[in-house]
Amino acid sequence: MTTGVMTRRPSWYWMVLGFSIFLVLGGLMGLMFAIVQWGTPAGMTTGALGLIAVALGTYQGMRAVKILTGLSWGEQVLQVNAYLLLAFLYLPIIILLIYSFNASKRGAVWTGFTFHWYKVLFHDRAIGQAVQITLWVGFWSTVISTAFGTLAALALERFPRFRGRLPFDAVLYLPIIIPDIVMAISTLLFFVVLGMPLSRYTILIAHVAFNISYVAVVVRARLADMDATLEEAAMDLGADEWRTFRFITLPLLMPGIIAGALMAFTLSLDDFVITFFVSGPGSTTLPVRVYSMIRLGVTPEVNAISALMLLGSVSLLLISLALQKRE
């Protein structure tokens, strides 16, 4: 009991924790050095020492945390895994954001803060046109696929059996299951064989084709969760089918439809592979334009436009979450 009091003094374990973090970081540096200098005696020795330091630091650190906070080993593993993965997911994006403000034209050396690349971007007419086409395709494909997908979801959820229901259900799932590159090449072949010149309309057609499925899946999930008694009550009170649909079903379904529409819009804005194959010379969307810029060489303008696209996606996501929360 007395020894327990001695060893469980918190300040001591805070020190142990700090030292183990130091050990792990140092060990990781050593491992990095070993990777760079692989094969040389100095590199291999540092690597071995680094490995030991990481192992020891991790063990001691986790023990200290266990004593300090009472978190079990399993919970600690979960927590460390979660924070490391989140850091892994965000580090590249954050680095990209930071470098879009770097004054240096090439290389990763920081030479100063600038908005220059954003200014270059706003004066680039090709990008302006690409943005215009992207938004046009996104808007119309969202409108068409939301209408058609919602109708299909209603048919599949409200009519449990009709002739040809099963094949239709399967076909509706297929665009989600098939790799997008297969869809891209088959659609390209279709347009070429039927003699349709590639334009913004061919992009729109392909985008609607894959968006219908996603909208239908989202709206169906909402319909399946919906309470059918309200509709029955409306019918009992004398409302006909149209009124029931207009004043009961549609308002209840609206969050699902909005979620589906936002998903369709995002998918349309973000799609690269299918658009890349079915876009014509005069009708590139923003992702296709960015891709060709990347292929021509990594430049700070690409960093800037990537940062803006990131901002766009995040704001769309926040809008969609806010709309869903309001319900």
Next chain:
Amino acid sequence: MLMASRLKLRSEWHVSNIVLQSTTALFSLSLFIWAGLLFRWMTFGFFRWHPWPLERHLDRLPPVIPLLLYVGFLLLDGVILWGVRRRVAWARLAGLARSLLLVALGLGYYAWSRDIVTSFFIIGLAGAQAAILWPSPPWALSWPAAYWLGLYFMLPLVIMFIVSLGERTSVGTVVYTFTLKNYARFFGKIGGRYLYLLILWRSLWLATVNTLLCLIFGYPLALWIARQPERRRNLFLLLVMIPFWTNFLVRTYAWMVILRDTGVINTVLIDVLGWAERPLRLLYTPGAVFLGLFYGYLPFMVLPLYTSLERLDWSLIEAAQDLGANMRRVFQEVMLPLTTPGIVAGSILVFIPSVGAYVTPDLLGGARVIMVGNLLQQQFLVVRDWPFGAAVGFILMILMLAATLLYFRTGGRTL
């Protein structure tokens, strides 16, 4: 009077209100279109309209023919609408016949003009009108989606299969010879090696390992998020959703900024730490492709896993623990079976795009053909051997469908 009743000309069409209203709406739409087309046709000289494709093609005919066509369909649809509103049975039959006629006209117009958008619209509208007059409410509802997917998704797959049976001519066009040569080439040896099978095998292997890794790292992450208190849970969920919704191209490009020869890592190693003289080759390696795949598809695994873990009834786990099961048995016998739908959905969402990945191997793997996605792009846009590319695409599609069916058989019920 007697004749009329015997021919059932005056018999009533027993139909629900909603079908009647939808029919009215659809036929009013076509009345509006005919009237608009007629008006435009009559006033071309006066208003100088910008001609639509339909009007450009019809201009090749004597001008009285489109006029008769528009007036005839305007009158026909008007009479049908009038009859339908009065619920007379012959109006339904006339409407069905008229819709069939319009479908035939649309097909003929496509064969004559190759104007796919207009003929597609004509046939689509006529089909919807036929479905509602039949009357089959589920098909009237499904018709737009079924028609669009049938024409622009299923038909392209059929065409891809037909093209895959053809051969490439020296100028890059396709002749339809109906051979299995392309398939034989894919499964056969090229220069003493199974070149294409090897690429397919590598894609499948990379995708499998990637799926497993995403599962191994993603499951604990989803579990941890699901066990957080409400507000923190929503925050961390948002943090996983942001990469899910961000452009894949941008996220792949971020790794190029980090890994390239003058990128972040090499700058730190050479200029800041001084550990290396020459840049390390990090980009354009299989390792970079692997990293890109894992980074790209991890959120696709975490989100479905989180959904199924969040729905998990934690009292079941407590009950298992109270009954004396250790953590391992609790996981094996309670958590794993209950979260199988999430695991299946996440695995499908990671595995299928990983096999068919194009952006990641192209940007992070360099110009070499590493995965099937590169091979397809090369065959279609560089070599222009479309029949062989179509064959590869068809094989990939069949493989993915088989994998999905297998998953559904063994695992969950819904995606």
